[in-house]
Amino acid sequence: MKVEVVPPCSDWRAQFEAEANRIRAALADCCINVHHIGSTSIPNIYAKPIIDIVLEVADVADLDCRAPALAGIGYEAKGELGIPGRRYFRKNSAAGVRTHQIHAFQNGSDGAKRHLAFRDYMIAHPSIAQSYSDLKRSLATQFPHDIEAYMDAKDPFIKEHERKALAWRNKTQSSATGPS
Numbered sequence: 001m002k003v004e005v006v007p008p009c010s011d012w013r014a015q016f017e018a019e020a021n022r023i024r025a026a027l028a029d030c031c032i033n034v035h036h037i038g039s040t041s042i043p044n045i046y047a048k049p050i051i052d053i054v055l056e057v058a059d060v061a062d063l064d065c066r067a068p069a070l071a072g073i074g075y076e077a078k079g080e081l082g083i084p085g086r087r088y089f090r091k092n093s094a095a096g097v098r099t100h101q102i103h104a105f106q107n108g109s110d111g112a113k114r115h116l117a118f119r120d121y122m123i124a125h126p127s128i129a130q131s132y133s134d135l136k137r138s139l140a141t142q143f144p145h146d147i148e149a150y151m152d153a154k155d156p157f158i159k160e161h162e163r164k165a166l167a168w169r170n171k172t173q174s175s176a177t178g179p180s
Contacts, residue, residue: 001147005046005140012040016051019100023055026069032056032107037115042122045133054115055104060087063104075102086111113169114162121165128161 016036024031038052039045057063064087067077075089087104105112122129135157143149 001145003140003144003147003150004048005136006049007046008044009040009049012036012047012051016041016053019051019053022073023053023070023102026073027055027057027063027066030057030059030062030066032058035112035116035119037103037119039132039136041119042129042132044126045122045129046137047133048136050098051100053100053102054112055102056107056109056112057104058107060085060104060106063087070102075100083111085109114166117165117169118158118162121161121168124168132157132161 013036020034020036023034033054033056035054035056036051037054038050039047040049040051055063064077067075067087067089070077070089074091076091078088078090080086081088083103085105087102089102089104090098091100091102093099103111103115122132135154139150139153143153
Protein backbone atom coordinates (compact mmCIF):
# COMPACT_ATOMS: atom_id res chain seq x y z
CA MET A 1 0.00 0.00 0.00
CA LYS A 2 1.37 3.39 -1.03
CA VAL A 3 1.87 5.84 1.82
CA GLU A 4 0.46 9.18 0.71
CA VAL A 5 0.77 12.26 2.91
CA VAL A 6 -0.68 15.40 1.34
CA PRO A 7 -0.77 19.12 2.17
CA PRO A 8 -3.63 20.42 4.33
CA CYS A 9 -6.95 20.67 2.48
CA SER A 10 -9.58 23.24 3.38
CA ASP A 11 -12.29 20.78 2.29
CA TRP A 12 -11.55 18.11 4.94
CA ARG A 13 -13.91 19.69 7.48
CA ALA A 14 -16.76 19.78 4.93
CA GLN A 15 -16.05 16.16 3.97
CA PHE A 16 -16.31 15.19 7.63
CA GLU A 17 -19.57 17.12 8.13
CA ALA A 18 -21.19 15.50 5.09
CA GLU A 19 -20.13 12.04 6.24
CA ALA A 20 -21.20 12.68 9.85
CA ASN A 21 -24.69 13.55 8.56
CA ARG A 22 -24.83 10.26 6.60
CA ILE A 23 -23.71 8.32 9.68
CA ARG A 24 -26.28 10.02 11.92
CA ALA A 25 -29.04 9.30 9.39
CA ALA A 26 -27.98 5.65 9.06
CA LEU A 27 -27.72 5.00 12.79
CA ALA A 28 -30.45 7.29 14.15
CA ASP A 29 -30.80 6.99 17.94
CA CYS A 30 -27.79 4.64 18.30
CA CYS A 31 -25.43 7.54 17.56
CA ILE A 32 -24.60 9.87 20.47
CA ASN A 33 -21.63 11.88 19.14
CA VAL A 34 -19.69 11.99 15.88
CA HIS A 35 -16.25 13.64 16.07
CA HIS A 36 -13.67 14.52 13.42
CA ILE A 37 -10.27 13.22 14.55
CA GLY A 38 -6.94 12.37 13.03
CA SER A 39 -4.62 14.64 11.10
CA THR A 40 -7.36 15.90 8.77
CA SER A 41 -8.98 17.49 11.85
CA ILE A 42 -5.83 19.40 12.85
CA PRO A 43 -5.34 22.73 11.03
CA ASN A 44 -2.35 23.31 8.79
CA ILE A 45 -0.71 19.89 8.90
CA TYR A 46 -0.02 17.27 6.27
CA ALA A 47 -2.12 14.12 6.45
CA LYS A 48 -3.06 10.94 4.73
CA PRO A 49 -6.23 12.01 2.86
CA ILE A 50 -8.52 9.83 4.97
CA ILE A 51 -11.25 11.30 7.16
CA ASP A 52 -11.00 9.70 10.62
CA ILE A 53 -14.12 9.68 12.75
CA VAL A 54 -14.81 8.80 16.37
CA LEU A 55 -18.35 7.60 16.82
CA GLU A 56 -19.67 7.44 20.37
CA VAL A 57 -22.63 5.12 20.86
CA ALA A 58 -24.75 4.12 23.83
CA ASP A 59 -24.01 0.42 23.33
CA VAL A 60 -21.42 -1.18 21.02
CA ALA A 61 -23.46 -4.41 20.97
CA ASP A 62 -26.36 -2.39 19.53
CA LEU A 63 -23.95 -0.90 16.98
CA ASP A 64 -22.90 -4.43 15.99
CA CYS A 65 -26.55 -5.15 15.16
CA ARG A 66 -26.69 -1.97 13.09
CA ALA A 67 -23.55 -2.66 11.06
CA PRO A 68 -25.74 -3.33 7.97
CA ALA A 69 -26.92 0.30 8.15
CA LEU A 70 -23.29 1.45 7.88
CA ALA A 71 -22.70 -1.08 5.10
CA GLY A 72 -25.57 0.63 3.29
CA ILE A 73 -23.53 3.84 3.15
CA GLY A 74 -20.35 2.07 2.10
CA TYR A 75 -18.65 0.94 5.32
CA GLU A 76 -17.07 -2.44 5.91
CA ALA A 77 -17.20 -3.69 9.52
CA LYS A 78 -13.85 -5.00 10.81
CA GLY A 79 -14.73 -5.71 14.46
CA GLU A 80 -12.36 -4.55 17.20
CA LEU A 81 -9.33 -4.83 14.91
CA GLY A 82 -6.84 -5.03 17.77
CA ILE A 83 -8.35 -2.47 20.14
CA PRO A 84 -10.66 -3.96 22.79
CA GLY A 85 -13.98 -2.14 23.05
CA ARG A 86 -13.63 -0.46 19.66
CA ARG A 87 -15.59 -1.19 16.51
CA TYR A 88 -13.71 -0.25 13.35
CA PHE A 89 -15.35 0.47 10.00
CA ARG A 90 -13.67 1.53 6.79
CA LYS A 91 -14.96 3.05 3.59
CA ASN A 92 -13.21 3.02 0.22
CA SER A 93 -13.85 4.89 -3.00
CA ALA A 94 -15.04 3.06 -6.12
CA ALA A 95 -11.36 2.79 -7.07
CA GLY A 96 -10.61 0.98 -3.79
CA VAL A 97 -8.86 3.92 -2.11
CA ARG A 98 -9.61 4.42 1.59
CA THR A 99 -11.60 7.63 2.14
CA HIS A 100 -13.07 7.33 5.67
CA GLN A 101 -12.64 5.27 8.81
CA ILE A 102 -14.81 5.08 11.88
CA HIS A 103 -13.49 4.23 15.33
CA ALA A 104 -16.64 3.53 17.37
CA PHE A 105 -16.61 3.38 21.16
CA GLN A 106 -19.04 3.31 24.03
CA ASN A 107 -19.92 6.90 24.95
CA GLY A 108 -17.34 8.29 27.40
CA SER A 109 -14.94 5.37 26.98
CA ASP A 110 -11.20 5.74 27.46
CA GLY A 111 -10.71 5.00 23.75
CA ALA A 112 -12.87 7.93 22.69
CA LYS A 113 -11.31 10.22 25.31
CA ARG A 114 -7.80 9.30 24.12
CA HIS A 115 -8.53 10.16 20.48
CA LEU A 116 -10.25 13.44 21.37
CA ALA A 117 -7.54 14.49 23.82
CA PHE A 118 -4.82 13.93 21.19
CA ARG A 119 -6.74 15.97 18.60
CA ASP A 120 -7.46 18.82 21.03
CA TYR A 121 -3.87 18.86 22.30
CA MET A 122 -2.50 19.10 18.76
CA ILE A 123 -4.89 21.95 17.92
CA ALA A 124 -3.92 23.78 21.13
CA HIS A 125 -0.18 23.23 20.48
CA PRO A 126 0.48 24.14 16.81
CA SER A 127 4.26 23.75 17.09
CA ILE A 128 3.86 20.14 18.24
CA ALA A 129 1.30 19.56 15.49
CA GLN A 130 3.83 20.91 12.99
CA SER A 131 6.47 18.51 14.34
CA TYR A 132 3.99 15.69 13.82
CA SER A 133 3.35 16.90 10.27
CA ASP A 134 7.09 17.03 9.55
CA LEU A 135 7.55 13.54 10.97
CA LYS A 136 4.78 12.12 8.78
CA ARG A 137 6.20 13.74 5.67
CA SER A 138 9.65 12.35 6.43
CA LEU A 139 8.33 8.87 7.14
CA ALA A 140 6.20 8.83 3.99
CA THR A 141 9.39 9.53 2.02
CA GLN A 142 11.33 6.91 3.97
CA PHE A 143 8.61 4.22 3.68
CA PRO A 144 6.69 5.09 0.49
CA HIS A 145 5.30 1.57 0.00
CA ASP A 146 5.29 0.17 3.54
CA ILE A 147 2.32 1.40 5.58
CA GLU A 148 3.22 -0.88 8.50
CA ALA A 149 6.73 0.57 8.80
CA TYR A 150 5.29 4.09 8.47
CA MET A 151 2.77 3.43 11.26
CA ASP A 152 5.37 1.73 13.49
CA ALA A 153 7.77 4.64 13.07
CA LYS A 154 5.07 7.19 14.05
CA ASP A 155 4.00 5.20 17.09
CA PRO A 156 6.56 6.51 19.64
CA PHE A 157 5.64 10.13 18.82
CA ILE A 158 1.92 9.37 19.06
CA LYS A 159 2.26 7.48 22.35
CA GLU A 160 4.38 10.23 23.92
CA HIS A 161 2.01 13.01 22.90
CA GLU A 162 -1.08 10.98 23.67
CA ARG A 163 0.20 10.66 27.25
CA LYS A 164 0.88 14.40 27.37
CA ALA A 165 -2.52 15.12 25.81
CA LEU A 166 -4.36 13.14 28.48
CA ALA A 167 -2.44 14.91 31.27
CA TRP A 168 -3.09 18.28 29.58
CA ARG A 169 -6.79 17.48 29.24
CA ASN A 170 -7.08 16.46 32.89
CA LYS A 171 -5.28 19.64 34.00
CA THR A 172 -7.41 21.80 31.69
CA GLN A 173 -10.65 20.22 32.91
CA SER A 174 -9.74 20.48 36.59
CA SER A 175 -8.74 24.15 36.24
CA ALA A 176 -12.00 24.86 34.38
CA THR A 177 -14.05 23.46 37.26
CA GLY A 178 -12.05 25.38 39.86
CA PRO A 179 -10.95 24.24 43.31
CA SER A 180 -13.14 21.81 45.19
